Amino acid sequence: MPALRHGQRLILALAMLIAAVPAAMADTRPFQEFDETFKSWKLYCQLWTATRQVECELTARGTNDRTARLVWLRSTEKWREGLRFRVSAEALDLDKLVRVWADRAVFKPDAPCKPYRFETNTCAVTDPDINRRMVERIAPAPEVSIVGQSPAGEKTEVRFPLAGFREALERSDAIRAMSGRPWSTRPDAD
Numbered sequence: 001m002p003a004l005r006h007g008q009r010l011i012l013a014l015a016m017l018i019a020a021v022p023a024a025m026a027d028t029r030p031f032q033e034f035d036e037t038f039k040s041w042k043l044y045c046q047l048w049t050a051t052r053q054v055e056c057e058l059t060a061r062g063t064n065d066r067t068a069r070l071v072w073l074r075s076t077e078k079w080r081e082g083l084r085f086r087v088s089a090e091a092l093d094l095d096k097l098v099r100v101w102a103d104r105a106v107f108k109p110d111a112p113c114k115p116y117r118f119e120t121n122t123c124a125v126t127d128p129d130i131n132r133r134m135v136e137r138i139a140p141a142p143e144v145s146i147v148g149q150s151p152a153g154e155k156t157e158v159r160f161p162l163a164g165f166r167e168a169l170e171r172s173d174a175i176r177a178m179s180g181r182p183w184s185t186r187p188d189a190d
Contacts, residue, residue, distance in 0.1 A: 034175055039164030045175045052179040053077050056172040063143065063159045065091055070144070070160040072135075074172060076181040079188075081124045082131030085113055085146050087158050094123045098148040100134065101157075102141040107134055113146060128185040139166045 034045040045056040054076045062068030068087045073080035085098075092098065094115045100107040112130050113123035123146070125131040138144045145159040176183060 034171075036168075036171060037164075038167040038171070040161035041164040041168040043168040043171055045172060047175055047179060052181050054176045054179045054181070056175065058165070058168050058172060060160050060162075060165070062087075063161050065158050068158045068160070074176075074183050076176060076179060076184055079128060079184050079186055081116065081126050082128065083113075083134060084116060084119065084122050084124045085158070085160075086119065086122045087146070089121050089151070091150060091158055092121075092146065092148045092156050093151045094121065094148070096149045098123055098146050100125075100144060100146055102134075102138040102144045102162075107137060126187070128187065132185070135169070138162060139169065 030048060030050060032047040032049065034043065034047070036043045040060045042059050043056065044059075045054060047054050054074075056074045058072045058074070060070045062070070065087065068085070068091065071084045071086065072082065073084075087094070094113075097111050098113050099110060100112055109130065112125050112127070112134060114126055116122040116124040116126075125134055139162070141162050143159050143161050145157050147155065147157045150156045
């Protein structure tokens, strides 16, 4: 019987060791990963411990066009072109004037969102100061929308929910604070 108990203990110890190996291996990644949801917003961040670099993506789907996305990439290393509005080519002609509305008022300047050359059917708020002011303006609003013309010339509006935006923004700031570095806000910073 003692040999049987010893064998059972050995098997139990091996099983515990095998179960612990994947958890120990996961901790060897060079970054911490954060994947969280705040109502309508998803937040995904990576905190690189060796370089203290933080990369975050905040994203929400459109409410009246589920293929549309509002995305903000934030980094401690490089300015990532601010808020980006991705829409279908049939919904909005981004080569024409596109206005941003929040809290039933148009955001000034008139066309803060410019066609983004690296992503099709996307306009971005590339000026860091305008982006900061826009984020301050939309954070308390229930939704933000971009209004322009469809390729056929009809007035078109694509709406994005802001429920959870402020919380996702605060959480990304808290993750960035763990690195001890500020967000990059200079377009020429590399």
